[in-house]
Amino acid sequence: MTSRAPAAPTGSSALPTSTGVPAASGPSRFERGIGRRDPLEARGLVRFLNKPAAFFGSNWAALLGILTVIGIVPALAGATRTTADLEQYEDAAFTTTLGHVRCTLRRDGPASALLLLVLGGIAANALVLPVLDPSTRVFAVGLMLPIMWVMVSLLSAYVVSASRDQRSDRATIMLGALTLVMRRPLAALAAPALIVVLSPLWLLAPLTIACGFSVPPCVVGRLWGTAQADSIH
Template sequence: MTSRTPVAADAVSRAERGVGRGDPLKARGMVRLLAKPAAFLAANWAAMVAMLTVIGIVPALAGATRTTGDLAQYEDEAFTSTLRHVRRTLLRDAPVSVMLLLVLGGIGANALVLPRMEAPTRVFLVGVMLPVVWAMVALLSAYVLAAARDQHAERTTIMLRALALVVQRPLSALAAPALIVVLSPLWLLAPLTIAVGFSVPPWILGRLWGELTADDPATT
């Protein structure tokens, strides 16, 4: 019988005690902990890439909504899944992107013109336009959610589903524009924009509107 050398004996002893050996479960747990923030970052970058086309704004937001709304499925491919959604829906949702730009342009123009008007006129115009703008923003927000849930339906079908969401969930429709304003620092401040400016807001708005399921009338 051969005796163990001091070095070999010490190695066996250390191995038996688990000294110097990392816990693989702990390592995987740390990786899983970082996976979701990484998915939000990846979806955000994919959305920003798509937005460079201008007409891809709505498809990008819908893709980010789809990805962040189901991280269990898209967590490991957040960047590519968001871009795939944009590629499949760009032509369908491009006109809605133009509509969104027109709404934003109208809001910006009013913000520049209204302060120069007399107070009574300003109050009257704000009272007339605010409900219209509010309804348009709510409808566009609902459209993004409906578009996120279906990559293949026609634009008319998605718009009808968005209208159904606004009608069936009036509290969400009322809160959506206000929530977009509250979340504006995320997409207006450059560091936050680069990190999560176009992934976290769609995720939050998706939670506001609620999940669409096969039994939801808005999906039929």
Template sequence: MTSADGRRQDRPAQATPAPGAPASPTATRETAPEGLDRAERGIGRRDPLEARGLVRLLVKPAAFLGANWAALLGVLTVVGIVPALAGATRVTSDLEQYEDSAFTTTLRHARRTLVRDAPASLLLLLVAGGIAGNALVLPRLDASLRVFAVGVLLPLLWALIAMLSAYVVAASRDEHGERAAILLEALRLVRARPVAALAAPPLIALLSPLWLLAPLTIAIGLSVPPWVVGRLWSSAPHIGAYRARSTE
């Protein structure tokens, strides 16, 4: 280096470490954040509460069990059937977020939406009672009258079951919305996904052994069916996206 008067000034040489030699403490202190050692910067450490190995494989099944038991508690209140199913749908549709709080999240959702969704629970009970009554009455009718009754009642029951399943999915996506907003969202789901609306009733009937047989009901009867039905409607736009479009 040359100064302004033309004289050469030598800079102190910096020692370069030999290959394989450990870095000097001075260089480490210069590159590391002030006052933080390796442990404080989180290098080489793992969360001690993070599930690993076999425990990690059991997290999602445990989430299904937790959501199922919470949904059972909601169903026992009768008016909490739809809120409980909506809570289980909410949890099982996003296990990455709720796998550690499946039980409490399902109960919390059912508690917050109990008043809003109680009429839907009563409608669900009426539909189930109508199906049971028809199963008892129809075999006693004449053949021609039986065909007429089935032709009239089947489309009505099909539409009601499809609408109720769409309502449960819409309610699971928004626990703070008004009842009218959830109903409109369910109608929009049915209109936007006619194939899902047609497939929902037979799919629910196919899954009926899970919630009719007591051992399966206690284990997964109220968590796996909501998960399957929720995935049937899952490709429909979220209610939040619909609201955003409507406000533009």
């Protein structure tokens, strides 16, 4: 009677080992996906430049809104919204900022007019104060500075509140701004000073074109704290 050779295993492939017992081999590295990366995944220098590009795109979208004059506050709010969550918006920073301006222009346009009045008051004071007597100048500064400080702080809080909500009406946004001021008094006190410190970014032309209206909203927005923003419609 002739002996038969052992049948080859029909399951997973077998490999001989030092003991002579075949060992089953698992999926190959290729089958497990080891060493493979998505060819479209951003990495290296491209990934490093994603966030600067997002700031640049948001800045140009904000500039387009600011050129309409009435869109100053919506543009700043849109830049604040985009730069507050770059993980979500870095691939669509330009369109996200413009989308916010489009959705909120009618609601927040009057706040732009108020901002222009405040800036005009500051400019007028800067022109008038030097020609006053020293005693009168001290009195005028002591009277006007707190008022201007409060107005700039409220407008800053309004921009942050508007950046977080696109659907509510103007009264709700104003109430949100007042709530921010009451809940974060230190931020309300520091916001005007921080805006002055950041002013070279939006006063010097090369910096204005690059990041003058994206970096300052980002920094001031973080001063007020972060909150969940609604979705764009």
